[in-house]
Amino acid sequence: MATKLKPVDAVIVGFGWTGAVLARELTKAGLNVLAIERGGMRDTIPNFAAPMIHDELRFAIRHDLMQDASRETLTFRNSVDQTALPIRRWGSFLPGNGVGGAGVHWNGQHYRFAPSEFRIRSHYRERYGKTFIPDEMTIQDWPVTYDELEPYYDRFEYLCGTAGKAGNIKGVIQDGGNPFEGPRAREYPNPAMKRSFQMKMFEDATREMGFHPYVQPSSDVTQAYTNPEGVDMGSCVYCGFCERFGCEMSAKASPQSTLLPLLLKDPRFELRTLSHVTKVNLDSGRKKATGVTYVDSQGREFEQPADMVLLCAFGLHNARLMMLSGIGRIYDPETGKGGVGRNYAYQMSSSVTAHFNDKVFNPFMGAGACAMIIDDFNYDNFDHGPLGFVGGSYICVESKGQRPIDFRNLPPGEPRWGKGWKQSVAHWYNRTFVIASFGSVTAQRGNYLDLDPNYKDGFGNPLLRMTFDFSKNDLDMSKYCTDRAADIAKHMNPDKMGINYRKGPYSIVPYQTTHTTGGTIMGADPTTSAVNRYLQSWDVPNVFVMGAGAFPQNPSHNPTGTVGALAYWAADAITTKYLKSPGRLVPS
Template sequence: MQKDELRYAIRYELMQDLSKETLTFRNDQDMLALPMRQMGSFLLGTDVGGAGIHWNGQCPRFYPYDFEIRTQTIDQYGEDRIPDDMPLQDWGISYDDMEEYFAKFDETIGTSGEDNEMTAPRSTEFPTPPMKQTRSMNMFAEAAESLGLHPYISASANLSETYTNPDGKTINQCMYCSFCERFGCDYQAKSDPLITVIPTALETGNFEIRTHSNVREIAYDGNQTDGVYFTDTRTGEDYFQPADIVILTSYVMNNTRLLLQSGIGEPYDPENETGVIGKNYCYQVMASAQGFFDEQFNLYAGAGALGGQVDDYNADNFDHSDLDFLHGGTIQLTQTGIRPIATNPVPPGTPTWGKEFKEASAHYFYRTLSLGSQGASLPYRYNYLDLDPTYTDSHGDPLLRMTYNFTEQDRNLAAHQSARLTEILEEMGANEVVSNPDIGDYNIMPYQTTHNTGGVIMGADSETSAVNNYLQMWDCENLFVVGASAFPHNSGYNPTPTVGALSYRAAEGILSYLEDPRPLAE
């Protein structure tokens, strides 16, 4: 793949064609939802491998607190700490039950990293050592330690050394070329589906990839499914594919949309708080800060998950008794490698054009460090997904409609994390720090993160969840819905390893169902 910033990072060649299929968006029910006509807040992947091709490779595990968040929050702070409009719920499974699947995912992708007392407990060592530590990462670690925090090198799917996984697939050592997010890896050093699970599946002889095939409906008789209807996007011809089991793995948006279009499960109604399909759409609460330094850093080199982080303010690692929010978020410095089109940091007060801007841009290009916090996104009654009543895709099917806005919980969390980012950058020696503690309303236009979750959430109760802890539909026992759509909330971390772990859990359930068809959880 070419290292072409304009083609891939700016014009999004690996992403979904929004002229054919997109979604509509509004902040609340009183607004008219309009179609998203260009990529913005998140990037929807397409083609074989999907978003797994253009991801950065961040590999943290969710916390034990996440899987039992309602129970543990009530035990620690009382039920009154959960707002009335926050349908916070446990996942129907514990971290202890999930740990073996996290370990399996790590072994498959060869995760590089190091243990830390603030992260989730592990039964196994990381398959490969942590990534290299840069000057900026050293400064971050020293500053964090001086503030009494517990820094560590981030877990990464950009590998520190060549690794062969238990399936016999080799992932190469990272070259630190700076082209990870929004790009595929032509060094085969980023663990993505094209070099791990897809070739493993193809070798069995039981796996076939049909490209240019758009599934539009799941056949459903009110009890089970017997296949899917799809359209060949090259010819426009429609087909039916019979199936004993259907596994829906088409990302958060299409997982939810296909269930709604197929009439499977009860659509979520925020007014009456009934139904489950589309419920608990969550995202990520981002905070960031920039520090301007005298020292010049070698920021041209990097990798998608190269960085250091602290989790002292994540999950319930700190006391929330006197705080106005729940959960928290990771704080991270990453050196992904800066590129000229997207990177023009200048201090406040610098003109936006002309000689002074050019001089400041050139001066600070390698003298600016950014810290970010990925805050947990907790559910809100009126944040949900449903079908748009007006707009359709190129086939004439209704678009998915997203109703989403930040809440007071989100704004309070972001303000708290923003203050922590500023403290660390000042301790690192920045001459000037710029942050934005007020995140305001959610805006779908500027990029934030592709960490969309919810809509087909898991749990132990069929009245409040769509799938059980094997991701088997309560209302259609031979349909499994796999992905971050199962998350009842999003943690203060990247979601990918949790998606991977749940996928292995679902695969185990599917094999068991094939041997003895039945509901796998009661």
């Protein structure tokens, strides 16, 4: 029997980036906000202290900051004709856990999506004809435009202290930035990151080839910075321990380094950790949420009433919680009906290794978002007509800290062990860099999320089931972009090089990226989306669902910039529209 608690104005499920943004915006609007987080408390001091945090084995390999798969995982299969089996240990992607969520262990790579992405289906049909997009490709226009989101992108970048060089300010192309980007209202809050030797080589080569290199926008802040909320951030020291680590310098933007100090002092805010939300409770008509049920560490069940429920967990968990709570209709790939679980997508990654006998790169120096990028083969920045596929990749050289358990790229054909291998790794570790390609994944009718019929978590609830494989479209796209990366490598005349294409079928074993998207997608049509343009559930209007689950497909660039922008966009709609007149913000 659940213990019924005192009501709050808004309950937040999961305290990562979106939970922190919404908590701040709603408490500022005068609401009492409770955030419920299944993991434990973590803060810069003492949890991310150096030198302890500079431990590759513990954090990068054993996934210390990640979700414990023994308690909850998901099941996976490539297609409906396989039986989904549990992901028994993490590989391909790494869901976070605890206060700050994935906002603690991300790299700080902070992008905006291109304007064309927000109307991708319309755009491709207009430019390439009505039959260019195959039937099974379920890509959708976003129900929001780049121009509408721009002020919110700006807000999240200024919160994070993002370092970069604008490529387009109010329509005027800027030297040194990304000329393909959408217009921004103003320059980045902080100057771009420094360039490593290998980034400089890539910059010079791509410029000689007629491409448009730019330094990756980075929320690893490049100078001491006080954000608009008045929170002081540190300056990045290029230690090379970002991805899968917390930042001891408060230089990597995270909920801890940007908002948490304010929230913890705010009497309107409460953070309840080690408490696992098992469902959103609905009233008898199933059109209104009455709050959430959660279980504490001792197994005690609590009912937390709230006027509003904000799902702010990782995208996969938000989708599962909607399904477990009966919010919306679960997608059926046979009929194509149902908005929840629809359009699950991922990211295409591949690489080219370039090896130089006479150069030294010190690959351990760097930061999670220290990279040189070209977008010449991203979005619709190149002619897709003769190529026949949708989407693209950004191509880059990253100096994000090549720690040696994970990153030892040898030329093809070298021994795997023994004296020969030792000589090879001793020679090449410092004389190699990688040109990586990170690309889009188009939504496909057969790629989706639902509840698993066979496996349950420790609370007796069905695990989420992922059905996903790379489509021919995306493999063709990735092959094309990997070949362009190889062209760039060849231009630099390496002594040796290797090409690592991404091949199907998709496997959950090797790490690729944690950029899982979709499942709770936003849309203009309630029959083909889970939430409306304000991330409000079509079916239960006092439930809002944040995160990259809202992306109708995976656009290629890293998701966090858009996740933060959408959180501010939704918070604005809640505080200026919804609170004045609770109900549907978009008629269905």
